[in-house]
Amino acid sequence: MSKYFLPFFLILSFQIFAQNATINFKILNQSTQQPMPAKIVILKNGESFHHNVESSTTLACRDNTIYSATGEGRFQIPAGKYEIWFGKGMEYSIETQQHSFEESKTYEIQTTLRKEINTDGFVCGDMHLHTFTFSGHGDATVEERLISCAAEGLEWAVSTDHNYVLDYAPYMKTLNLQKYMSTSIGNEVSTSIGHFNTYPLDPKKEKANYKIKDGKALFNHIREKTPKDVIIQVNHPRWVDSDYFNTKGLDPHFGSSKHPEWSWNFDAIEVLNETTQLGWVPAPDNKFSVKNDWINFQNRNKRITALGNSDNHSVTEMIAGVPRNYIASSTDDPSKIDESEIIQSIKNQKVSVSSGIFVNMTANKDFGIGEQIDAKGKAVDFHLNVQAASWISCDRVEFLRNGQVIQTYDIPKTKNSVRLDTIFSTLVEHDSWFMAIAYGDSPTPPILQIKKKPIIPKGFTNPIWVDADSNGKIESIYDFSIKSAPDAAFSIMSKYPETIPYIIQHLFETKNEFVGFLSENMLSKPETTTEQKLMIYRELSKKGDSGATAVLKSQQKKYLTPLEEVSLEWFLNFPLSNSRLDNFKEKQKEILDEQLSFLEREFLYVHSGAVKRDLLLWKEELKEWKPVYLSKAGTINFDQSKGQQMILKRSFFSIKENELTAYLRTNAPSVTIKNNGKTISHITDNSKASIEEKIIKIPLEKRWNEIQFIIENNEAVEFSFLPISNELILNEAKEIKEVKHLAVGKPIKYLTEYSPKYHGFGEALTDGLRGSNAYSSQLWQGWNAENMEVIIDLGEKRVVKDVKVGLLSNQGAWIFLPRQVDIYISKNGRKFKKVKSKEFAIPTHLEPSKILDVDFSFKKKAKFIKVVAHKLPKLPDWHVGAGSDGSWIFVDEILVY
Numbered sequence: 001m002s003k004y005f006l007p008f009f010l011i012l013s014f015q016i017f018a019q020n021a022t023i024n025f026k027i028l029n030q031s032t033q034q035p036m037p038a039k040i041v042i043l044k045n046g047e048s049f050h051h052n053v054e055s056s057t058t059l060a061c062r063d064n065t066i067y068s069a070t071g072e073g074r075f076q077i078p079a080g081k082y083e084i085w086f087g088k089g090m091e092y093s094i095e096t097q098q099h100s101f102e103e104s105k106t107y108e109i110q111t112t113l114r115k116e117i118n119t120d121g122f123v124c125g126d127m128h129l130h131t132f133t134f135s136g137h138g139d140a141t142v143e144e145r146l147i148s149c150a151a152e153g154l155e156w157a158v159s160t161d162h163n164y165v166l167d168y169a170p171y172m173k174t175l176n177l178q179k180y181m182s183t184s185i186g187n188e189v190s191t192s193i194g195h196f197n198t199y200p201l202d203p204k205k206e207k208a209n210y211k212i213k214d215g216k217a218l219f220n221h222i223r224e225k226t227p228k229d230v231i232i233q234v235n236h237p238r239w240v241d242s243d244y245f246n247t248k249g250l251d252p253h254f255g256s257s258k259h260p261e262w263s264w265n266f267d268a269i270e271v272l273n274e275t276t277q278l279g280w281v282p283a284p285d286n287k288f289s290v291k292n293d294w295i296n297f298q299n300r301n302k303r304i305t306a307l308g309n310s311d312n313h314s315v316t317e318m319i320a321g322v323p324r325n326y327i328a329s330s331t332d333d334p335s336k337i338d339e340s341e342i343i344q345s346i347k348n349q350k351v352s353v354s355s356g357i358f359v360n361m362t363a364n365k366d367f368g369i370g371e372q373i374d375a376k377g378k379a380v381d382f383h384l385n386v387q388a389a390s391w392i393s394c395d396r397v398e399f400l401r402n403g404q405v406i407q408t409y410d411i412p413k414t415k416n417s418v419r420l421d422t423i424f425s426t427l428v429e430h431d432s433w434f435m436a437i438a439y440g441d442s443p444t445p446p447i448l449q450i451k452k453k454p455i456i457p458k459g460f461t462n463p464i465w466v467d468a469d470s471n472g473k474i475e476s477i478y479d480f481s482i483k484s485a486p487d488a489a490f491s492i493m494s495k496y497p498e499t500i501p502y503i504i505q506h507l508f509e510t511k512n513e514f515v516g517f518l519s520e521n522m523l524s525k526p527e528t529t530t531e532q533k534l535m536i537y538r539e540l541s542k543k544g545d546s547g548a549t550a551v552l553k554s555q556q557k558k559y560l561t562p563l564e565e566v567s568l569e570w571f572l573n574f575p576l577s578n579s580r581l582d583n584f585k586e587k588q589k590e591i592l593d594e595q596l597s598f599l600e601r602e603f604l605y606v607h608s609g610a611v612k613r614d615l616l617l618w619k620e621e622l623k624e625w626k627p628v629y630l631s632k633a634g635t636i637n638f639d640q641s642k643g644q645q646m647i648l649k650r651s652f653f654s655i656k657e658n659e660l661t662a663y664l665r666t667n668a669p670s671v672t673i674k675n676n677g678k679t680i681s682h683i684t685d686n687s688k689a690s691i692e693e694k695i696i697k698i699p700l701e702k703r704w705n706e707i708q709f710i711i712e713n714n715e716a717v718e719f720s721f722l723p724i725s726n727e728l729i730l731n732e733a734k735e736i737k738e739v740k741h742l743a744v745g746k747p748i749k750y751l752t753e754y755s756p757k758y759h760g761f762g763e764a765l766t767d768g769l770r771g772s773n774a775y776s777s778q779l780w781q782g783w784n785a786e787n788m789e790v791i792i793d794l795g796e797k798r799v800v801k802d803v804k805v806g807l808l809s810n811q812g813a814w815i816f817l818p819r820q821v822d823i824y825i826s827k828n829g830r831k832f833k834k835v836k837s838k839e840f841a842i843p844t845h846l847e848p849s850k851i852l853d854v855d856f857s858f859k860k861k862a863k864f865i866k867v868v869a870h871k872l873p874k875l876p877d878w879h880v881g882a883g884s885d886g887s888w889i890f891v892d893e894i895l896v897y
Helices: 005-018 142-151 169-175 215-225 290-299 339-347 477-482 486-495 497-509 515-524 530-543 546-555 562-573 580-587 593-608
Strands: 020-029 038-044 059-062 065-068 072-078 080-087 095-101 106-113 122-129 156-159 182-185 187-191 194-199 231-235 268-273 305-309 324-328 351-354 357-363 372-374 380-388 396-401 404-410 418-426 432-439 458-461 464-467 614-619 626-629 646-654 658-666 671-675 678-683 695-700 704-711 719-725 748-750 781-784 788-809 820-826 833-839 850-870 888-896
Touching (some): 020 038, 038 142, 059 142, 065 072, 072 080, 080 106, 095 106, 122 305, 187 215, 194 215, 231 339, 268 290, 305 339, 305 351, 357 432, 357 464, 396 418, 486 497, 497 530, 530 546, 562 658, 646 719, 658 671, 704 719, 833 850, 850 888
Parallel strands (some): 156 182, 231 268, 268 305, 372 464
Antiparallel strands (some): 038 080, 080 095, 187 194, 194 231, 351 458, 396 404, 396 432, 432 464, 646 704, 671 678, 748 788, 788 888, 820 850
């Protein structure tokens, strides 16, 4: 190296560095005029700006966000115009400032924030928090986790890494955060039957055994191994693959389970999970509503506490404390929180859950959330108080009895923190429970946003229980429902809609002759909800006799929503009274079980309002593409615009040439379907056709596909389109990286079989598409507890200069680099010669997830290339699965040049 090069390089570095502006910031608490933990979010040109600021001893930084443990700090940013947002969680005001920063200059920026809502008598906690350090997921170190919690205004944080007992206390002391937040020790016991947070824990005691698969045995074991006051919290209880409610047979309509391994020995459930608020409504991986499960629990007098937690593994992908729990406390000083008092408050349902809106409620002034009041034959006065910071929307508050809305309050737009302060007086005729729910109608501003989806504010309370007959105990709604005579069922259900599922369950289970008449009557009533119709369809399908089948078939003649139509067709083709396997064998030529299952799942999700499946619309007068959205019924309803052409489109990226199976229902006189400009088919009004005629096939190319629906001479008022088998389609938001090499599209012989769960559609190793860190995207193939051994046939002898093997490491998910990778070549496919080999050190600690392309350079003639990746003999001692033979090898593209 020239002696003149190094000084020049340093000068160049200083010049580049000097282009940045230096920002010193300070965020003050209005009441104390002192700096406090808070956050900054940076926008440029109205979009999120990735600042590239690194975390430090007092800062936690990712993407566009800077969290400060002290409310003060310094960062550098390129010259330019920026919009700076300041905040401290959902209880405080926010402020925005516009700044123009010049090169090499230093700026002082400051703001003052005030607490806008009154939470006296409650402390806010998040009881589901992770770190990359000890869970292996996400990216947050322990220090970053605690800084982000304090800056979001949390007052109590519980450590719940996967199968790991972590004490935050030493880190809190180092960060000097004790006066802002208390912490407790916990563990997310992550099992094959679900994930269960347990807290508070003694770190000196033995950890719970996460290998137990029996619910009763697991909960008993946890209570034996932990302090007497331990909370057992069921996390995301309807998640596929880690779903206690599904694996142990909890009925989504009736709230009961007959599974021999079901146990009620838990204290709380996450009704809201993650900042995306999973659990409130059904979703593809969360098929049934946990909110409805929890309502069923209360109606059976199972006083399980509803909670909301962030389940945060990262600094900004989710937001710590969103959602959060407001827990009854005798102190509002975070440093003086009494852990045992908080635990008892959770066990006794003294909790209000918030994703931006704080809802409080008392009965007759003296009885709060979670408590029981003796009505003494008199009306009960419920005082409802709903608060939200000035920048958070709240447009509706519902007051519920036994899960049924009995009063709705429309909230006018205002920046006042108190959105509702009123008394609702009611005479309670039988033992009941009451709650309140508040909804916002607008997404939160950039200070409280994540990439995945907008955050729509929400808040709800746990129940207040009312003993109507003053006998000192609560008769459950279930018991009240089933004691009525069958001929009184209609009057009871009409007066108390909350009894409907339990009366139906009881009559069907007791095989009462009244069920046929009751079903027909219920299905004919316009006020019967879609959920109730699906419940009746299912129970008639279980019954399976000619009378039940006749009732189901009679429904086919009525106007049904797509969800009702699909579910009805499913139950008629696969009656639950018989063996589903036998029925499938008999009827597989008529209709596919898989198709109907996809339809049911997709329509249930859309109907729930969990997501807006959008299409883009073109009309002549629009002059541009505008988004339109499916209704909760799964349809788009257009205004009357006779004689006008409309075009709807959606775009997909297909992993390979493929057919998209979709459901299309329309009453338009003519719909032309095109993909990438090619006409696929013409469909006329099919609103009265069979479901089989509404299932269409759209050929997809191995690339971006733009599907258009051209509606001619529009007289239609309804249009519905849903993809129902899209396992080969990648979300349009994902970055697709295509590569070209000699082995693209070449056949592979698998000498060891990949896992059916991570199959990569049988061709991921040579499909020309590179995998990302999302190991479940099916761009990877995975081998569990065995070597990977494959042979690629190049089709002819070629001079091969280089082979690259794409590997993934995600140790928290038990995915490790192989112990060794060997490359063999052959000209005839029988005799192979090893040409290259590479060993990998066994890691000594948890490392970030990474993709590694292992390069093997040589110049040899070959027709066949064999790649062998050797598994780890066992998981290392520091890993949560230490000693296990269960590590994974994940391979994506094998690139040949």
